[in-house]
Amino acid sequence: MTREITTHSAEETIAFGRTLAELLSPPKLVLLRGDLGAGKTTLVKGIAAGFEAAEEEDVTSPTFTLVHEYRGPRANVYHIDLYRVDTLRELETLGLDDLRAEGGILLIEWGEKFPRLLSERDVEISLERDGESGRRIRITS
Numbered sequence: 833m834t835r836e837i838t839t840h841s842a843e844e845t846i847a848f849g850r851t852l853a854e855l856l857s858p859p860k861l862v863l864l865r866g867d868l869g870a871g872k873t874t875l876v877k878g879i880a881a882g883f884e885a886a887e888e889e890d891v892t893s894p895t896f897t898l899v900h901e902y903r904g905p906r907a908n909v910y911h912i913d914l915y916r917v918d919t920l921r922e923l924e925t926l927g928l929d930d931l932r933a934e935g936g937i938l939l940i941e942w943g944e945k946f947p948r949l950l951s952e953r954d955v956e957i958s959l960e961r962d963g964e965s966g967r968r969i970r971i972t973s
């Protein structure tokens with residue numbers, strides 16, 4: 833299945849993320865693909881809010897901490913940024929398999945760096961800039 837929409841503001845991307853929460857039944861490994869500034873973290877704000885796991889404004893980039901956990905009534909949402917993770921060994925210390933096995937929703941930025949995650953992903957969401965504030969969002973599952 834592929835779905836595609838274009839949003840025209842960060843707010844619109846967040847609103848779209850909220851609707852995605854209804855479609856993502858746990859457990860899920862979701863790869864978020866797109867350049868820096870494409871809107872991956874912005875989309876996570878909406879998804880985490882849709883799961884009632886976090887307030888939008890409390891979702892920030894897990895650039896240095898690598899994993900942010902948001903506990904919700906339906907699932908725990910994990911926002912993961914692998915931009916600074918370079919080895920399989922480092923990846924394994926994050927215990928992503930366990931988080932998924934426990935029924936988590938894993939939203940992973942830069943996961944495509946690792947072939948294993950590419951082959952294990954349930955859903956892929958790619959975001960592409962279209963001008964200053966346009967973002968083409970494509971979902972493949």
Ligand SMILES: Nc1ncnc2c1ncn2[C@@H]1O[C@H](COP(=O)(O)OP(=O)(O)O)[C@@H](O)[C@H]1O
Pocket residue numbers: 839840841842843844845866867868869870871872873874875893941964965966967
């Ligand atoms: N349509 C849009 N959707 C998402 N973000 C947008 C949009 N238009 C502008 N932006 C801005 O682009 C930036 C996206 O940043 P971020 O979500 O952190 O990207 P990434 O996590 O992909 O690096 C934010 O500053 C956001 O306000």
Ligand SMILES: [Mg+2]
Pocket residue numbers: 872873874893913941
């Ligand atoms: Mg980000």
